[in-house]
Amino acid sequence: MQVGFIGFGEVASTLSQGLMENGVDVYTCIVGRGKRTNELAKKTKVKLYNSYKELAECSDILISSVIPSNAVNVAEMVGKYSNGIYVDMNNISPNTVRKTLAMIENGKTVDAAIIGSVLKNGINVKVIASGAFADTFAKLGNYGMNITVVGPENGQASGIKLLRSNYTKGVSALLFESIYHAYKLGIDKEVLNYISETEGQNFIDSAVSRIISTAFNAERRSEEMVEVIEMLSLKQNPVMSKATLKFFNNLNKNIKLNKRPVNYGEIFKIISED
Amino acid sequence: MQVGFIGFGEVASTLSQGLMENGVDVYTCIVGRGKRTNELAKKTKVKLYNSYKELAECSDILISSVIPSNAVNVAEMVGKYSNGIYVDMNNISPNTVRKTLAMIENGKTVDAAIIGSVLKNGINVKVIASGAFADTFAKLGNYGMNITVVGPENGQASGIKLLRSNYTKGVSALLFESIYHAYKLGIDKEVLNYISETEGQNFIDSAVSRIISTAFNAERRSEEMVEVIEMLSLKQNPVMSKATLKFFNNLNKNIKLNKRPVNYGEIFKIISED
Structure with missing residues (x-):
């Protein structure tokens, strides 16, 4: 079994x-990629091909895990070479997934989405998958992955994921705005405490972690929100999602962090100085 | 002990x-009030005064629980008659609380806020209270209430409450937008299910209840969000809060419900028809 990323x-x-x-056997290709990708490949000891063509030709399962804005481009690049099953695992909208997977000439495609934190788990x-070849992809469950097939069509897994993302990203933005204000008044602990009365025991830890991730990953989240809004705009005027995007764009302009802060005070201090 | 509402x-x-x-001994005054207030007073068998002046003069503790936009007016109306302790229990911003309580001529004031659901509990x-007379108000704990004093100043309790409200109201709006879209695609159960993987066991019940309450109480929530935005705008441009207000205003235009729906499908069907 050979898997390519x-x-x-x-x-x-x-x-x-x-x-x-x-x-x-896991392979990737780092030609033309940045320093961090090189370091991760070295650290993981993944095997390397010198071209994406070779990677695509030799993989039984080829998984695309790039930034959302590159999903279509990489599928176009390898579309005619992919011999096995092509899995799009990017945070993109169902429409973009369908457009992306249409590039894969052999038609053996899967729409997959990660639910939860790879860092933690x-x-x-948990990975959800849909599409004609989702069952075959799900056999990676025999090699440690945790894949649930949610339907037979491309767009179903990414739809579930994006609607979930719309919620969790919005929650992070809401928390950030609320706790930032509370912090400035010196009542952040109290506000977190009283929210947790209705939100459950794990709320405070999860909230603190979300506020920190929000600032650390603002740029990536902006990209994901563009996809969310594209999706939601088909059925409604998603005012909350548009605000979430605006929030992440504003934050991204105001703060650049090279490493994940250990507490939100660091972040709020930087923002206050602006 | 005589308490007036x-x-x-x-x-x-x-x-x-x-x-x-x-x-x-509990009293209120329903002069000039609507049908629902009359019914509630009858059902509760609360004692009645024929004027707010009398109510204010005779209450050891006088509690204001009106719609946010009326908080200042009622305090002005009874300000010179209130003999006991005046408690503002409205969802208003710290600034509005201070303005409201400044109307009470004897200066015996308390800023109080309800945390959680009165219907459920x-x-x-849980009631949080702040201000010079919060400790005296907290003695109603001897008569079944659950009051925590959070500080000595007017504005502290309402500040905690409003920042919490900013979060919970925003969450409701986010849920509504996400699950409405999912419902239209026929994947609402799946989306709720996959969000609950990270949000905890009680998430689904709480989410369904929030979506229903959102539609049922859209008007009241709009009023509360005006107060939240007034508060948050002092320290930042609260894009999420502004979107939450816009969301509730839009919803309020599109739906009028006379009774609480039993499921969100009822609500989403009405909205879809527009």
């Missing part, structure tokens, strides 16, 4: 490591 | 009932 960030490297530990992170 | 909606009638069961609902 196009793109080698956090998701690809974490899944690769787990698959390799379970006996899968590693190879066990 | 200005305004006799859900909050006042629920608290009244509990206080009366614990031996407190009855007299046991």
